[in-house]
Amino acid sequence: FACSPPAPKTKKEDLFDREAELAELLEALKGDSRLILLVGMRRVGKTSLLKVALNELGRPHIYLDMRALRSYADVSFYELLSDGINEILPLHKRLLDHLKNVRGVAVSGFTISFDLKYSKPSILQLLKGVNQWAKEEGLALPIIFDEAQELRYFRGRVDIARLIAYSYDNLENVKFILTGSEVGLLYSTLNLFESSSPLYGRHRKLITLNRFDRDLSAKFLREGFKQKGLQVDDTLIEYVVDKLDGIVGWLAYVGAEIVSRVKKGGKVGTELVERAVEEAVELVEDEVKKLPKTHIMVLQCLADGAKRWSEIKTYLTMRAGRTFANPQLANILDRLMKLSMVGKENDRYFLLDNLLGEAARRVRGF
């Protein structure tokens, strides 16, 4: 697994560790949880765990990857939804009977599409149809919103939180699974803790994915290299573990990078391993560069450790050569937290990913 191509896993054999989380998720999928939240920082393995669980479950489900939203207008959501439904229709033709009369739904063969010309399609009716079908089949149909925090940019008129709340209350045979970062998903997209949110007070099953500890990270790499017949020194493994801080997505990425470099004739050693880590830092750097300068400055400020509000403010003022009002700084920190780049504990802000600090330090020219 440490050496396979960087894509989410779908098979249980390919999933390293995570037995407890997988069991918990499967239980929630089989049980009567109506709202399941799978949260964790970026690249910690949410999509992989979810896909493996769905595969193990072996039942129909509707999977919506919110990162595939091509724009933040309704039409893009309808597109995603019809794709998700069309995915299961060929195997579950009876579902069509429940969808063909839904307002705005057009049927052709074993696919549906939304007709947006005359009327606004009724997602509510559609969900009722899906629920009715699931009921007849004796199923609790999972509807998945992967990377649900993307919804915060959604500008369409479809109120997704309200739809989920309605389904939660009235549709017994569908359940929702949302993945995302804790801050982005729970606080920002769903506003679960605000009484004005449609989802306020609903019970949710929360499953948290944490990073690997040092031992597990090292084991992940060692086993991955072994599978590929590669001998890598413990000190080199320690070096990678230090840099990557238990984030499985990075461990997998750098592991694969090392293997591919060796395949191309490279010699396993400090230089090759450093280059492989470097590759990951460059990826992060490209991402950091897209942020506004003030955001990059804050990341740079946090690169050498956790900081208090006042420390960040002083740093930012010095660097930018101008003052910042408190709401301005609050905005920047808020956005960085929603992006899953910055965390906060005991009044201190810190970077969630080691590589971010390295990457931010390198961004110059302002």
Ligand SMILES: Nc1ncnc2c1ncn2[C@@H]1O[C@H](COP(=O)(O)OP(=O)(O)OP(=O)(O)O)[C@@H](O)[C@H]1O
């Ligand atoms: N338990 C695991 N064992 C082996 N590889 C894993 C595991 N979990 C994740 N990976 C690998 O790590 C990478 C990131 O995983 P994944 O995409 O599932 O994470 P994510 O939390 O959904 O990330 P993102 O925030 O980018 O959506 C993938 O390349 C995947 O193959």
Ligand SMILES: [Mg+2]
């Ligand atoms: Mg994901």
